[in-house]
Amino acid sequence: MALAVVGLCCWQITPASGAEQWPQQSDPLRIAEPGVPLSPPQSVPSEPLADGAHLFNSPEPSLHGPTPKTLAEFVDLAQRSHPKLRSARASIEAARGKAVQAKLYPNPVMAGFSPQIAGDESQWSGTVAQDFVTAGKLRLAQQAALREVQQSEYMLIRARFDVLREVRQSYYALLVSQRRVQIYKLLLDISKRSYEIGSQLAQAGEGTRADVLFWSIERDRAEVRLLNASVYIETGRRQLATAIALPRADIGTLDADLFQKLPQFELKTLQEAVVQANAQPRAAEANIARAQWMLERAAVQPIPNINLMGGYQRQVGIPAMDQGLVQVMMTVPLFDRNQGNIRSARADIASSRADLRVIELELATQAAQAVATYRTSQRLVEWYEEYILPKARETVSLTQTLYARGEVTFLSLLQAQRILTETELAFVEAQADRWNGAVTISDLLQLEEFPPDANAPAVIEAVQENGPIRPLPPP
Secondary structure: OOEEEEEEOOOOOOOOOOEEOOOOOOOOOOOOOOOOOOOOOOOOOOOOOOOOHHHHHOOOOOOOOOOOOOHHHHHHHHHHHOHHHHHHHHHHHHHHHHHHHHOOOOOOEEEEEEEEOOHHHOEEEEEEEEEEEEOOHHHHHHHHHHHHHHHHHHHHHHHHHHHHHHHHHHHHHHHHHHHHHHHHHHHHHHHHHHHHHHHHHHHOOOOOHHHHHHHHHHHHHHHHHHHHHHHHHHHHHHHHHHHOOOOOOOOOOOOOOOOOOOOOOOHHHHHHHHHHHOHHHHHHHHHHHHHHHHHHHHHHOOOOOEEEEEEEEEEOOOOOEEEEEEEEEEEEOOOOOOHHHHHHHHHHHHHHHHHHHHHHHHHHHHHHHHHHHHHHHHHHHHHHHHHHHHHHHHHHHHHHHHHHOOOOOHHHHHHHHHHHHHHHHHHHHHHHHHHHHHHHHHHHHOOOOOOOOOOHHHHHHHHHHHOOOOOOOOO
């Protein structure tokens, strides 16, 4: 509850020196509390930064001409067509509009009236009233709104890397499926070769009909596995097309190196780099700054604004009389001193700081989990590539030769083929886990280039030198 004080006088009232005459740009206020991370305050021009209409009506690109094959081509399509990015840009434009609105000065109020209608004694009046906002309330409200703009810009960065993560994961999942098809073709060739050898031995009287039927079953099983792998290829293509927001796009064979060398990350250094580079903590810091500006705004709310009214009144009659009207009005903060909102704003600051800490801990946990998966799969890939696969391939080749000579039974050849099949598939699955881990780590670090350079220290140093990802300029 507040009391209204009205004063009538015949001279012009000038607001106190602390009154805010019109919206002005000034140095941003900061709450001096130690240990609180703050994003650097920014200001906006007096007019909107950009016309946001194009953000919502931009046409989606379509695939015409050569089918994309490289990851860079798919990323470019996703960035031009994905609705997540358009939605995030629209959120920025909405926050900018709120920031512009927050600093706008109250409109004046014009009135015409007659306090008395009585023939020759009638009175006719016209007034203009204006609220003068004091204590920099508009500037504080604008600065709080600007922190929301900054937060929205960081969320656009995260939305962009979310899209990149989906594209990268789908791309390498399809690449792994292509490799599975190649392996199943190789295993089908091996099964056909074993079947031919078994048939020749049976015709020569050195084998049995049962052996031939068995190799025929193995050949048929290899054909079924190849057909199933082809189904996964088509599924992977549709998932990749969805990831770039063009679900009807036709996708062909990808062009990338599945066996490319990737870096080895050190966990503690990686965690520090992730917390430093990721946009989520920066958005949380912007939210802390917004809460601090809101506390400043709540603290000055009890300082009353001044309402100044001036007007003209004419008394009809003989003789007619002209009169001037002046009124000054303000609220008196006797009961409502905004105590509840100030208390709530302080709690919001504490909550925002806790949210920042939670985000940092979650990112550190995600980095640890991603490194664990990445390291184990990387080690498996190296082990299979250097030791297990060469032995399995050589074993099948030698066993086929010995089986053709009748020196080993078909069970020995069957076991050698199954070991090769399991080894090849395990190698491909390790590759899939390795690339999933690399995509996750690159997403946490928000790396623009993918795959990352094989030199892990150079990657981390580049992230630390560049510092946090800054918001993108308006389109």
